[in-house]
Amino acid sequence: MSSDERRDSLADQAAAWVPPWQRPTAPSPAPETGDLGSSAPPEGPEPTKISGDPERAAESAAADVPPVETGGGEGKGGRGSSAKGAAGRRRGAAAPEPPPELDDAELRGALEAILLVVDEPVSELILAQVLEQPAERIGPTLDEIAAGYTAAGHGFELRRAAGGWRLYTRPEYATYVERFVLDGQSVRLTQAALETLAVIAYKQPVTRSRISAIRGVNCDGVIRTLVSRGLVEECGTEPDSGAFLYRTTTMFLEKLGLNSVDDLPPLAPFLPDDVEELADATR
Structure with a gap:
């Protein structure tokens, strides 16, 4: 084959060449069982065979290689961006500095x-x-x-x-x-309110009926007054009867200057000597 004929043949092959990423994909045929060392060639255009001219062969081989994305420092998903992301995570995960301690x-x-x-x-x-x-x-x-x-x-x-x-x-x-x-104006609790408040303070949580039984009179109105002034509050119900239970509030402790009801003075020094006889007489 002359050189002119060879150039014409290479030009025709170059014009008919299709890049690999544009070639149609087809399932690979199953290998023939008769010959273990051979299989059917894949369909599609045959690869271009160039012989004789080394320069044209190098150009054709270079054109047949698809472009490859490299992981540059600026590229998406590159090593540089991964390093920046890791550095950002390290900075974000740093523990905040504790506040300065006052002297x-x-x-x-x-x-x-x-x-x-x-x-x-x-x-x-x-x-x-x-x-x-x-x-x-x-x-x-x-x-x-x-x-x-x-x-x-x-x-x-x-x-x-x-x-x-x-x-x-x-x-x-x-x-x-x-x-x-x-300045001459005073709002004081009545004797009945003070007695009722004392019963609640020492017997809490306690029901209205129990307070009335201890004082011997009905205490509903007095309890409403103590609740409205913020000295007494409801704290649930009694399991057996379902009656409301009452206790003293934080304002009560604040007004008396107490830290808890455990700081209340004991009742024993204020009880009469014949308290047991009086209790038996009322039964």
Whole structure:
């Protein structure tokens, strides 16, 4: 074959060549069982065979290779983006820095400032959360503040009440405080209300019928008054009778300056000597 004929043949083959990614796919035929070492060739155009010219063979081989996406630093899904994502995850998973710890003087001042504006006893846990300080530092610091007020002889004191801490005026100055606050106007509980409140405080939780039996009179109206003033509240029902149970509230502890009902004074010193005889007589 002459060189002109060979060039014409290569041109025809190049024009008829189809890229691999555009070729139709067809299922591979099952291999013939007769000959274990042979199988039917796949359908489709035969690969171009180029001989004689090395340069044309190299060009044809290069054209037959599909483009390959490389994992560059800027490419999607590349190694560079994976490294950036891993670095971002590491930065995001870093633990936040703990808040700075206040020195003793600053912690003392912050606690005093908060205690001056509270309108009800505040717990040590809430103070620790607000100041972002360890809870174990709050209690000892409050004890030091309370001891300092007492030693200095201030007209107020810091003490525990209703499960928290609050500033109170000292009992020895109560008459002056009442004169300033009340200015001649006083709202006091009646004797019946005080007796009913005492029964609930020492017998809680207790039903209305039990309170009436102890006092010997009907106490429904008095209990409603105590509930409306926030000193007594309902706390469920009795399992047997379904009657409402009553107990004292946090306001009751706050008004009396008690931390819990366990701080109530014992009743034994106030009972008469013949209390057992009186109890037998009423049966």
